[in-house]
Amino acid sequence: MNGMNHDFHRPDLELQRFRRRVRLMAACVLLALTALFARLFHLQVTQEEYYATRAESNRISLVPIAPTRGNIEDRNGIVLARNHSAFTLEITPSKTMNLDQTIAELSEFVTIEAKDIKRFRRFLEESRNFESIPLRTRLTDAEVARFTARRYRFPGVEVKARLFRQYPQGALAAHALGYISRINDDDLKWIEAEAEKTERRLVYKGTSLIGKTGLEKRYEFDLHGTTGHEQVEVDHQGRAVRVLARSAPVPGSDLALTLDVPLQKMAEVTFGQRRGSLVALDPRNGAILALVSSPAFDPNLFVDGIRFEDWDALNNNPDRPMLNRAIYSAYPPGSTFKPLMAMAALAEGKRTPEQTIADPGYFFFGNHRFMDDKIGGHGIVDMRKSIVASCNTYYYHLANDMGIESIARFMASLGLGTPTGIDIPGESAGVLPSPEWKQKRFRKPEQQKWFPGETISVGIGQGYNAYTTLQMAHALANILNHGQVFRPHLVAAIRNPETREVRQLETQPVRVIPLDPKHVEFIKRAMEGVNREGTAARAFRGATYSSGGKTGTAQVFSLRGQRYAAGRIRERLRDHSWFIAFAPVEEPRIVLAVMVENGGFGAVSAAPIARQILDFHLEGKGKEGPAPEIDAPEDGPDAIPAAIPAALPAPAEDAHARP
């Protein structure tokens, strides 16, 4: 302390100390500034590259430009799916502070309904945080203007011009077209797998919608196109300031369908309110002319996110409008199986057309009696009559003589029991019964054994038999085309809109079944007889063209020995009605398979539908409105087995639910 006092009163010493301290501080200042220089040197020289890269990645953002999805047109050039542009209001949740508040404030300028918010919430749960999620679609110009003027208040909210899918024909051919909807995780996995499989780069950045079913799914990677991108300079909020480089997107290819929209429309109208399905194809090349699954849905509902109520209504509808019955639901073919059995007998040399049986109205197998539907039987029956009059007893005998292995082998060659390969997903294989099939199908050893009695039911298209409408049309077409098997297909050609390159599909038969043309001719003529004087004669009375057909009835409900009386049975338990047909007989240009669920006898409800469609296709003459149900023919209903062997489970009760 003394020294201190001493210093304070010696101005010269005090000045010296002051100068010492100033020098010290000057040194400190220089040292500190040098340290700062060292830091700046480190940042700007040593680590320049690192920070330059960071600045660059800050600045430059690669913005994907989604390509325009390809259009879908029918064979006449009628547009079934196209795109239209609309503004959407989208929110990127990660860039938004308070979602609820933002939405509340936005609703002052843009109409936001409860359903929009509900849909937004659902998307929010499904998606990742950094994606932009649509809140409102189809903004009006006024709404766009109102929002744009206040955009600065809403970070993370943008108006985007997006292309929407539009199905101008509404629900027409919905099951063939399918629909598109938002990409989910499963879709991403699918894209990844497809990219690996085809070794293509599939860029879906910027694309929000993807095919979910039907052609939209099957041809997704043709329809989608190639994503382009823009290198843009962005500001700190991620907004584009200017474009530095651009590679244009390549639009998706257009699909030219084999479908004939007027025929399709006619077929759907003809179906009316009935449940069921119809496939019309050209036997000469497998081109599908019409594919109906009734009831259908409006694919437009899915485009900007289906509303919960709509989805609920579609899913809980007991008529199951989302189910593609034509390719997925397999039913016992009933008597429509008989021409195929006859073909098998001819091809395998088990019968000649002239061989006859005497039909007493039943067939004994062991101690079990299989009934014909006509009391007292059909008398002397040859092959032609067996088809025209639909005689069960003939086929009980035939099945017994051929044996299940032989039947299964021939039917498999026609394409039954395997998917036809149609170019829409979700096709079922149906059930072609055989001992091997049974072994695979059942677990318990006692169920795995094939009983010879089961072969007898298979002979008339009952038993375990179950085929899709498409399979029946396909099998018949294969016969009519003399064994030349074309894969049934909806897309005739894929057209690249830029290069104008057209890729034709399915121009060659995939395989050939060795069939004798004489046998084919015989089957055609026998089926012609069905429409002329047989079970479908009423439905085809007055037709100006030649046609062949075959009615069929698939049992829903096992009556166990009782006679069938439609009036006494609730509608859902009524039999399914089948009809297969072709025309003209000489050079068939169209093959039809029609299945009406709970339609009763094939001749009653399915055959009139077929008649109207053939009229329209061959004569261009269309009766508007649903086809009428005609009265059951007087000579008794179509072939129904009066009894099912007790050893069998009731076969057709849940026929369409079988795999």
Add this chain to the structure above:
Amino acid sequence: MHDPRLAQRLRHWPRRIRQHLDLPLLLVVFLLMGVGFCTVYSASADAPLRLNRQFINMGVALVVMVAVSQFPPQKLMRLAVPLYCLGVFLLVCVALFGVSVNGSRRWLSLGFTRIQPSEIMKVAMPLMLAWFFHRYESELRPRHFGLAALLLIVPFLLILKQPDLGTSLLVGAAGFFVIFFAGLSWKIILGMTAAAAAAAPFLWSMVLEDYQRRRILTLIDPTSDPLGAGYHIIQSTIAIGSGGPFGKGWMQGTQTHLEFIPEKHTDFIFAVFSEEWGLAGNTILLVLFALLILRGLAIAVSAPTLFSRLLAGAVSLVFFIYAFVNMGMVSGILPVVGVPLPFISYGGTALATLMLGIGILMSISTHRSP
């Protein structure tokens, strides 16, 4: 005009004014302000009006500087006590009736305008303490140092609790440098440093505000909160680093023009400058600041009175604190503290205060007779 002496004085006034301007200091300040204006220009592409205002700010600040430089230090000394008392009084008013902006109570509303009394303390504090030591020069006892510390600590705490860490730091530093140059014993300095280190945990939890703690933690690891508190530092270091040795060129800084740099025209303007002018520009800037500070210290060394010595030394080092804290913060070696870069950052009040300091230095430099 009838008085010939007055007429003569008026005829000679430009020369009289000029003789009180310190030319080296003036040159450095002009260069710094030139750099500042160019940088504010680049940082204000989105707000052109700001340039007009900064131009006016510079003019006002120059007038302040020239005016202050004309007063001899003795006259400035007379202002010390009233200015200090007014400052403390206003700070107490702020604490009682102040206006809160963004969670800190710094402003006092006068009805037609708002003032920030802590700004007054930046000048009043070194003036007051220099006056104090000058007043008791011949009878200095250790208790005077205690009293000086009290004069320092009251306004310091008032400003710290507003809270305004940046200003309290500058005011505190200004006062401390006066006491230091007045001869505060090294023993006490070391003892206080040790005590501060010991009290640090207490200060950490009791004195520092939540946001201040977060800033310090963010400095240690900016990536811990890349979109929150760390964002400023990350983006400013990217700007500086990407500038490289020679910079991206004036008006070419992407970090600046795409608004990745927050507060780009005020506290973070150094990042703008660094990005566009690179290490070369930074070196020049550092040299200019060094020249400014060394010139100020040289003025202090040759000042005739204790008051002017202490004042010049403290003011010079406050410039250093300003510049170092700001550049250190922007380049990521110091925590984020609201201190502008002297002569470069946009803002009228800060610039006027700084030029007032320059004016004081010039006054001391040009009024040599005690």
